[in-house]
Amino acid sequence: MPAFVQFSCCVASLGGVLLVAGCATPVHSNYKSGTDFAQYRTFSLLPLPQTASASDPGLMLRLSQTARDEVTRALTAKGLSEAPAETADLAVNLRGQSLPRVEVRDYGYTYPTVTRYGTVPVVYNPSTSVSTYDEKTLIIELLDHRSKELVWVGWMKKDFYGPVKTEDLQEAIREILAKYPPVEGSSK
Numbered sequence: 001m002p003a004f005v006q007f008s009c010c011v012a013s014l015g016g017v018l019l020v021a022g023c024a025t026p027v028h029s030n031y032k033s034g035t036d037f038a039q040y041r042t043f044s045l046l047p048l049p050q051t052a053s054a055s056d057p058g059l060m061l062r063l064s065q066t067a068r069d070e071v072t073r074a075l076t077a078k079g080l081s082e083a084p085a086e087t088a089d090l091a092v093n094l095r096g097q098s099l100p101r102v103e104v105r106d107y108g109y110t111y112p113t114v115t116r117y118g119t120v121p122v123v124y125n126p127s128t129s130v131s132t133y134d135e136k137t138l139i140i141e142l143l144d145h146r147s148k149e150l151v152w153v154g155w156m157k158k159d160f161y162g163p164v165k166t167e168d169l170q171e172a173i174r175e176i177l178a179k180y181p182p183v184e185g186s187s188k
Contacts, residue, residue: 044088
């Protein structure tokens with residue numbers, strides 16, 4: 001089994017696929033310096049993970065085909081063609097992760113007060129809130145089929161509440177792949 005296929009099998013879950021459309025979430029990318037991206041004309045998608053998080057076990061059934069279709073659509077719009085895995089110039093690895101987060105905010109205010117025993121701090125409005133959310137990350141990796149090396153990666157992180165929607169996933173994929181191909185010398 002090629003190294004990049006083994007690598008894709010180790011991914012957590014597409015359950016990390018994100019995002020709330022319309023929110024300003026920065027997209028990051030990086031690439032292997034000196035790579036001639038004009039040489040890449042074909043691509044093949046690596047198999048997606050078959051499991052999802054326990055919090056949303058049906059996620060893969062709902063979103064895997066949407067994810068594949070959107071990646072294919074975005075790369076085709078950039079002039080690449082889908083090809084069989086054995087002959088493709090690029091292997092595309094789409095993966096995600098979801099990490100639970102807890103945020104605690106203490107809104108308590110303290111004011112000193114003077115008593116006959118001296119100055120004593122008094123707590124006023126001791127309000128505390130606790131919220132939970134998932135930090136979701138969507139990662140798209142492009143690997144050179146011949147060298148088996150990662151040549152480009154794009155990702156997006158978002159704090160997320162509730163189930164992932166297909167339109168949010170599609171928008172996230174479009175935004176990430178808008179950074180491909182990179183302009184040499186540009187900010188990574």
